[in-house]
Amino acid sequence: MRSIADLLEELSPDHWRDRQAFDEELRITTEKLLGSNAEERTVHLREWLSRHQPCLFGRLAAKKDLITFCILDDEDLRRSDAHIRDKIQAARLEWTKAGYDGRKSGFVLLAASRRLAEAEPNRALQEFAQRLCQLYLLDECPTDHILHDEIYLEKPGPDRSVWKWLAGVNVFAAAGDGRWWQDHRIPGGVGFSAISVGHMVKSSQLSDVSAELNKIFGDAEAPFAQQVVDSLPKALDFAMRTIANATAAVSGRATMLLPDPGNLSVACPVALSPILKDMNYCNYAGYYHTDVTIPTEYFRPDVERPDTIKQMDLDFTYLFNDDDVDNSAFVTMGIGRRVRGELERNKTARANARVVNIKGERRLINALR
Numbered sequence: 001m002r003s004i005a006d007l008l009e010e011l012s013p014d015h016w017r018d019r020q021a022f023d024e025e026l027r028i029t030t031e032k033l034l035g036s037n038a039e040e041r042t043v044h045l046r047e048w049l050s051r052h053q054p055c056l057f058g059r060l061a062a063k064k065d066l067i068t069f070c071i072l073d074d075e076d077l078r079r080s081d082a083h084i085r086d087k088i089q090a091a092r093l094e095w096t097k098a099g100y101d102g103r104k105s106g107f108v109l110l111a112a113s114r115r116l117a118e119a120e121p122n123r124a125l126q127e128f129a130q131r132l133c134q135l136y137l138l139d140e141c142p143t144d145h146i147l148h149d150e151i152y153l154e155k156p157g158p159d160r161s162v163w164k165w166l167a168g169v170n171v172f173a174a175a176g177d178g179r180w181w182q183d184h185r186i187p188g189g190v191g192f193s194a195i196s197v198g199h200m201v202k203s204s205q206l207s208d209v210s211a212e213l214n215k216i217f218g219d220a221e222a223p224f225a226q227q228v229v230d231s232l233p234k235a236l237d238f239a240m241r242t243i244a245n246a247t248a249a250v251s252g253r254a255t256m257l258l259p260d261p262g263n264l265s266v267a268c269p270v271a272l273s274p275i276l277k278d279m280n281y282c283n284y285a286g287y288y289h290t291d292v293t294i295p296t297e298y299f300r301p302d303v304e305r306p307d308t309i310k311q312m313d314l315d316f317t318y319l320f321n322d323d324d325v326d327n328s329a330f331v332t333m334g335i336g337r338r339v340r341g342e343l344e345r346n347k348t349a350r351a352n353a354r355v356v357n358i359k360g361e362r363r364l365i366n367a368l369r
Contacts, residue, residue: 004135005078007128008113014120014175016303022177025052029187030174033071033112042069045110045187054183056242057195058106060229066200067106068095071188074113085135092136092149096367099151099196100162102203106195107149107167109136116189121175126299129171129190133294136192137169147293149194152364153202164361167196169293180251180305181288181298192293197235197319204230233270236319240276243284251305255286255314269320286314 021027025048032044046069049062061067070091076084088109098104111132119125126143133141141147148166155161169192176185229235246253258280268281287309288295297309 001127001131001134003081004084004111004128004131005080007124007131008077008115010124011115011119011128012122012124013118014301016120016301017118020178020303022174026174026177026185026187030117033110033188034074034114034117038071038073041071041073041112045069045071045108048187049108054242054245054247055195056238056245057197057200057229057235058193060238061106061195061200066104067108067195068092068098068104070107070109072109072111074115077111077113077116081131081135084132085138088136089138093363093367096152096363099199100154100364100367102153102206105151105197105200105203106193108191108193110186110188110191112188117174117187119175120301121173121179121299122301123299125173125175125190126294126296129173129294129299132190133169133171133192141294143294143296144292145294146289146291150361150363151194151196151199152361153199153206156206162364163202165196165198167194167199168291169194170290171294171298173298176298178250179303180249181254182247182249183254184288184298197229197239198232200229201232201235231270232319236268236281236316237270237272237276239316239319240279240281240284241273244275244279250303251287254288254305255284255290257284266317266320282315282317284314284316285311287311290314 022030029044029048033041036044046062046065046067049067050059053059053062068091070088072084072087076087091109092107095104095107109132111128116125116128119128130141130143133147137147137149139147147169149169151165151167153163153165155163170184172184172186172191172193174185174187174189176182229238240257243255244257246255257276260278260280264280264282266282272279272281287305288297289312291314297306300306
């Protein structure tokens with residue numbers, strides 16, 4: 001695949017923007033990102049995400065400083081792919097270490113450039129996104145596939161158990177502003193985010209335990225992030241409210257809740273918010289798959305949603321259904337897997353969990369050195 005610098009030059013301007021300007025908040029943040037130093041850029045992006053990111057998990061993570069950022073500026077993007085890769089991987093290692101300590105649950109990579117911010121969503125922008133994703137995940141990044149990063153957390157104690165979660169990776173672009181897929185917009189250019197809800201929950205629980213220990217020993221230190229989502233059932237409420245709050249874009253909402261059919265096979269694990277009490281807590285609907293990393297339908301100049309894109313059924317049960325042996329996402333993305341320590345003995349772990357020798361987790365080892 002061609003280099004980032006070459007692909008940047010092949011981008012074409014989005015002439016639709018001549019008639020439809022960016023939303024004012026996104027325009028202002030884009031200008032700040034393009035005109036600031038590295039430290040200021042992180043502040044501007046975090047502030048925008050904490051106020052305008054439709055995903056409540058992402059908004060919460062930004063507000064609580066649970067995200068490690070890697071922002072590439074125009075100078076970075078015109079250098080070699082090796083330079084870009086190394087900068088991303090340095091930030092990724094920083095995130096790995098912070099996640100291991102319970103301080104961060106999300107990673108956001110942003111390529112900020114005026115050419116990117118004003119680019120038409122087409123095949124050239126798609127190839128740029130794919131190449132950037134390759135330099136991030138260090139693997140092939142085909143379109144229309146579900147790709148993951150990984151995050152770890154150590155459980156304090158004599159056995160030094162380490163748990164591992166998969167974190168879904170999703171693309172965002174300034175080009176989405178005003179288009180039917182507006183919920184995947186981001187100021188400044190093109191970016192990727194990975195946030196682990198399971199890790200967020202577990203580190204929040206550790207934070208509560210740590211606070212109690214600190215009281216016993218008179219220690220003011222708070223090694224774990226202070227969070228709000230402290231259980232997977234509570235995360236279900238957040239996930240449903242995220243879907244309910246989808247932007248009413250030019251073609252309507254791209255994701256939506258479904259009514260409760262009254263015959264769901266599993267009980268709801270939490271008392272839902274009043275606005276959600278009559279809604280389906282197992283499934284929802286969407287015109288794009290919320291787990292797909294680089295959907296090809298984003299990389300078309302269409303403003304309104306094409307008629308060829310049909311509604312699909314999507315799933316909430318990875319957050320709570322531990323009785324389904326085929327629901328492996330409950331383990332890999334929800335409760336997590338042990339990679340050091342004894343295998344858990346419950347039914348779900350016997351069916352789905354696997355022990356991975358920590359010696360094989362190379363990025364974690366490098367982060368801890």
